[in-house]
Amino acid sequence: MARVGRMKLGSEGMEVSMQGLGCMGMSAFYGPPKPEPDMIALIHHAIQSGVTLLDTSNVYGPHTNELLLGKALKGGMRQNVELATKFGINIAEGKREARGDPAFVRESCYGSLKRLGIDCIDLYYQHRVDTRVPIEVTIGELKKLVKEGKIKYIGLSEASASTIRRAHAVHPITAVQLEWSLWSRDVEEEIVPTCRELGIGIVAYSPLGRGFLSSGTKLLENLTKEDYRQRLPRFQPENLEQNKTIFERIDELAAKKRCTPSQLALAWVHHQGKDVCPIPGTTKLKNFEENIGALSVKLTPEEMAELESFAAVDAVKGDRYGDDGFSLWQNSDTPPLSSWKAAL
Structure with missing residues (x-):
């Protein structure tokens, strides 16, 4: 078996x-949860193939995806992986909100550690930026958790270039997770150059356009009613015809x-x-x-x-x-630190 480098x-x-x-997708958003034994087998196969960066979040389920990974990593598997999870989205009374206050940061970290069955998270991302809390406050609490040995490396997701700079000034940011693919390229203008200037790694989520760049409009034929993608603007009829042509041209070049x-x-x-x-996601071997x-x-x-x-x-x-909350937290900014201090 050829191993991934x-x-x-x-x-x-x-x-x-x-x-x-x-x-x-093993547990949430893309239809009903998949059979646990099958997903654990897939995770083990990935690790044996050399794919050792496993990405989850406390909001996937919520919580069930972290519990799944916790089960998959029992029995010595933990030492073979780099485990990344996230905090920052709180679901209360059926509504989502972004939170980055210190109490929530710490509470979320402890919860993830328990569900994953581990002592330390390798890479801990702020999943979405809280636009009410200065990034310096959030990163300050994460810095404490690094010193306490609860997390090794700090990451951000969907943060603006200015937010990334301010965060990095408090504690070095190891990685920024962002949506980057042939049909999501807005990050190339400012965010990617900022990461490179600061020496921050880039983790590309949805690199296959949530599956559209794999199979085009055929993808929609197999989506369940619960699948989150059913509601995304790019999959709606008024946009699909234009987007289909992009896939068709990718398909032509792939054939060559x-x-x-x-x-x-x-x-x-x-x-x-x-x-x-x-970090492409899949539930199929x-x-x-x-x-x-x-x-x-x-x-x-x-x-x-050409591509x-x-x-x-x-x-x-x-x-x-x-229009479901996530649209409000794209490449977000936070208020200045002075506003937080003034409120105390």
């Missing part, structure tokens, strides 16, 4: 697999390259740089094998340019998120 993530000493595994569309789209993300680690096969797909500068020509930033129709 290793890479440095950020400049703080963390090493991870060149491709990670997003575990969200003798690879699948998903391998081509994922290879494009891998070719963005040695500081980028995509076949798709997992296809995803790691993308590491063998080599693209010339001309092929990269980008029909997947330009403004080519995709529809926003990344609908």
Whole structure:
């Protein structure tokens, strides 16, 4: 079995697999939870293949995905992985809110440690930025948790360039997780250059456009009513016709390259740089094998340019998120630290 290689993530000493595994869809958002024994077997297969960066969050379920990973990592598996989880989204009375206050940071960390059955989280992200709490306050509490040995490395997700800079000034940020694919390229303008300037690793979530870059409109034929993607703007009829043409052109080039569309789209993300680690999610062994096969797909500068020509930033129709709260927390800013001090 060919094993997936290793890479440095950020400049703080963390090493991870060149491709990670997003575990969200095993438990939440993409239809009903999948059978636990099958998911544990898939996680074990991923680890044996060298895919050791496992990505979860306390909000996936909520909580059930962390519990799943906790079960999967029993019996000595823990030492073979880099475990990433997240805090920052609170669900209360059926409503979502972003929270970054110190009490919530600490409470969330302890909860994740317990559910995962571990002593220390390798990479702990703020999942969504609380636009009411200065980032310095949130990172200050995470810094304490690093000193206490509860977490090793700090990450951010969906943070603006200015928020990333302010956070990094309090404690080095190891990784920023962001949506980056051939149909989500807005991060290339400001956020990716900021990460590179500061030596922060980049973790690309939804590198296959939530599955659309794998199978195009066929994806929609198999979605259950509970699947979150049913409600996303890019999957709505008024946007789908335009977005379908992007997939069709990827599919044509993939045929010439003798690879699948998903391998081509994922290879494009891998070719963005040695500081980028995509974390495609899957619940199927076949798709997992296809995803790691993308590491063998080599693209010339001309092929990269061709892909980008029909997947330009403004080519995709529809926003990344609908009107469900998540749309409010895209690449977010926080108030100045002085506002927090004044309120105390």
